Amino acid sequence: MSDQHPEHVFDAIVVGSGISGGWAAKELCDKGLKTLVLDRGKEVKHIKDYPTAMKAPWEFPHRGRLPLKVLEENPIAAKCYAYDETAAHFFLKDKDQPYIQEKPFDWIRPDQVGGKSLMWGRQTQRWSRYDFEGPARDGFAVEWPFTYEELAPWYSYVELFAGISGNRDGLDTLPDGEFLPPWEMNRAEQAMRVKIEARHRDRNVIIGRCAHLTEIRQVHRDQGRMLCQARHLCQRGCPFGGYFSSNASTLPWAAKTGNLTLRPDSIVHSVIYDDVKGKATGVNVIDAHTKKMTAYYAKIIFINASTLSTNQVLLNSVSRRFPNGLGNDNGLLGKYIAFQNYRGRLSASLEGMEDRYYSGKRPCAVMMPNFRNVHRQEKDFQRGYMVFFSTGRAGWGHAVPGEQAGPQFKTAIADPGDWGVYMMMQGETIPREANHVRLSKDHTDPWGIPQLITSVDYDENDERLLKDFLDTGAEMLETCGAKNIAVTDTKQAPGLDIHEVGGVRMGKDPATSLLNKWNQLHHCPNVLVTDGSCMVSTSTQNPSLTFMAITARAANHVIEELKKGNL
Amino acid sequence: MHRRRAISLLGLLAGGTALEFSGVLAGCNEPERATGILTKEDIQLLDQVGEALLPATPGVPGAAAARVGDYIQAIVTDCFHKQDQVFFLKGMTQLREAILQKTGGTFDKLQNDERKAVVLFLDEQAGTYKPAKPGDAPQHYYAVMKGLIITGYFTSEAGTTKALRYEAVPGKFRGDIPFKPGDKAFA
Numbered sequence: 136m137s138d139q140h141p142e143h144v145f146d147a148i149v150v151g152s153g154i155s156g157g158w159a160a161k162e163l164c165d166k167g168l169k170t171l172v173l174d175r176g177k178e179v180k181h182i183k184d185y186p187t188a189m190k191a192p193w194e195f196p197h198r199g200r201l202p203l204k205v206l207e208e209n210p211i212a213a214k215c216y217a218y219d220e221t222a223a224h225f226f227l228k229d230k231d232q233p234y235i236q237e238k239p240f241d242w243i244r245p246d247q248v249g250g251k252s253l254m255w256g257r258q259t260q261r262w263s264r265y266d267f268e269g270p271a272r273d274g275f276a277v278e279w280p281f282t283y284e285e286l287a288p289w290y291s292y293v294e295l296f297a298g299i300s301g302n303r304d305g306l307d308t309l310p311d312g313e314f315l316p317p318w319e320m321n322r323a324e325q326a327m328r329v330k331i332e333a334r335h336r337d338r339n340v341i342i343g344r345c346a347h348l349t350e351i352r353q354v355h356r357d358q359g360r361m362l363c364q365a366r367h368l369c370q371r372g373c374p375f376g377g378y379f380s381s382n383a384s385t386l387p388w389a390a391k392t393g394n395l396t397l398r399p400d401s402i403v404h405s406v407i408y409d410d411v412k413g414k415a416t417g418v419n420v421i422d423a424h425t426k427k428m429t430a431y432y433a434k435i436i437f438i439n440a441s442t443l444s445t446n447q448v449l450l451n452s453v454s455r456r457f458p459n460g461l462g463n464d465n466g467l468l469g470k471y472i473a474f475q476n477y478r479g480r481l482s483a484s485l486e487g488m489e490d491r492y493y494s495g496k497r498p499c500a501v502m503m504p505n506f507r508n509v510h511r512q513e514k515d516f517q518r519g520y521m522v523f524f525s526t527g528r529a530g531w532g533h534a535v536p537g538e539q540a541g542p543q544f545k546t547a548i549a550d551p552g553d554w555g556v557y558m559m560m561q562g563e564t565i566p567r568e569a570n571h572v573r574l575s576k577d578h579t580d581p582w583g584i585p586q587l588i589t590s591v592d593y594d595e596n597d598e599r600l601l602k603d604f605l606d607t608g609a610e611m612l613e614t615c616g617a618k619n620i621a622v623t624d625t626k627q628a629p630g631l632d633i634h635e636v637g638g639v640r641m642g643k644d645p646a647t648s649l650l651n652k653w654n655q656l657h658h659c660p661n662v663l664v665t666d667g668s669c670m671v672s673t674s675t676q677n678p679s680l681t682f683m684a685i686t687a688r689a690a691n692h693v694i695e696e697l698k699k700g701n702l
Numbered sequence: 703m704h705r706r707r708a709i710s711l712l713g714l715l716a717g718g719t720a721l722e723f724s725g726v727l728a729g730c731n732e733p734e735r736a737t738g739i740l741t742k743e744d745i746q747l748l749d750q751v752g753e754a755l756l757p758a759t760p761g762v763p764g765a766a767a768a769r770v771g772d773y774i775q776a777i778v779t780d781c782f783h784k785q786d787q788v789f790f791l792k793g794m795t796q797l798r799e800a801i802l803q804k805t806g807g808t809f810d811k812l813q814n815d816e817r818k819a820v821v822l823f824l825d826e827q828a829g830t831y832k833p834a835k836p837g838d839a840p841q842h843y844y845a846v847m848k849g850l851i852i853t854g855y856f857t858s859e860a861g862t863t864k865a866l867r868y869e870a871v872p873g874k875f876r877g878d879i880p881f882k883p884g885d886k887a888f889a
Binding site: 189193197198203204318320322366490494541544546548551 | 754755756757759762764773776777780781782783818821822825849852853854856857858859861862865866868869870871872873874875876877878879880881882885886887888889
């Protein structure tokens, strides 16, 4: 490495500073490794770079609504619920992320250090043993290379640091974690829980588990974070550090060690593989503004660029040894992409309870852990779905009887209206070889990197699972005495769930997987992948907590390997 | 913004003529209106229609003080598709025509109860409106105006903090609290 600029040499490089990259950075820096973290987006420092965080509704020129020009220039980002006048500056502009949708895929991407951890949904359930055992039991994808029991201590490890609120429900379909106090259900949700659980012994209605501080412990004080203030303006960045993000938590923690070098505006082109040494030696980085390419070197490299971007980087990392992408001897890199089925939505009105209300904004919903095909295959589709629902009273502007103008009208439409319920699904999808991404041979992005082609779609199983949710959801709402039940198939494209995973999956067998059980590339073990692309299957849970646990586990293992001289 | 400029000008013009003074003060009294595809007169009319719909009540400002006209200017100018802008501008003309037909004059000359009667008349028309032939607008122009006035009002500072209970930093979520008639909704 004599020709390498000493300032470009590190012990470790982490590509991406989102939820998993942030955790890799924290673990590596904590253990004394000089670590370079690269992110393609702009610098966003905690608090300082949250320009809208404390604005009142009336301080936005369009009160949150985005101008037509912005929406027309960003039709993909515009589909995301969080892309509004208060948070649009945290999303990558469509023109900066050209990709080819062989089949429709909404690729929602961030544009800053911290990645999507800044505007994520923050729901953080552990996977259950049924989730991990799914592929082996039902014969799809490959077997997970570790069990729930093996990951459980790492779940605890990341939960204690990140701060996860939840109730200890004692369910084997949704294992309890190291919880901070749970959020409350409102009156209508409590009533629905009683009715649903009385009717169905195998269904559980519990309060959501989320990465919000409902109690401050020393480890959170040490991060400079404060209690969640129940504002629910999270996608603007939280000046209280009330929810977990790389910006509020892992990155400043890593910086405090003195071992972190953070480079924003750094687009990783490829991993450098040294055919003589037989290992990866660094990464090629393009400056987002000058477009100048620079190489950085390290002993170990974490690729945590986000599911599809990690696939893109590895596919673009070609060498004599790996002509089809780094570690891709079996040709499976980019294949078995999966996501979660979010298409089913229901809404309905609830009668009564006019004398009950709630205050503050809760950052989570009510959850019903999967109750389909849990212990054995019993439906005409594989796997199952999580049900989320929440209830609330209609806000200002709801329809009122009587005179449609004047003082009484003004008061009546401002009063809380009737109770309503909103219900949605989070369905597991089966990873299939046909659902894949690959590099375009003809088109490059503004930085000269081959564009990604997405070829990912729903299948018959997804349609059956969706139908079951819509039927079952409507039945449960009827059980609860709900009226005006409206059932919707959003028909949204894959990707808008923002839970895409796979393409660089783990596994026991190098013939059928890219990564070993410690997230090292089978054929290039000093490169690790611990973001969504490493996942074997999707489960019915939100993915981020599992990314965190897998990352912490892999980082601590590879540090031991490094110490032993095995890399 | 204008007000601040006007006050500093007053200092500069301390030795100025009465004429100059009156000009500055006129500028000071007239609030700056948002610029866009609506005219100043359109915005004023929308404020007045808004006030008839959501009038000031004791301790709670109405739609005019909340400047719903400026809000509608921002939305129609920046957020509407071209065809919806055309529809809205045509709606402003139709609104004036309806007022003229109903009252023989302009809205600003009417007493408050007359203004309310016009708004109720428009609401009834909007409620029974059905597109007669292909190409007709799917909605009555007043339905769109009413929606914009209500949104503009309840997202304004006056509407948010006075007509509703606004907690910038709630501090915590309480899942089950009593509600009695007369309690305001949380913004």
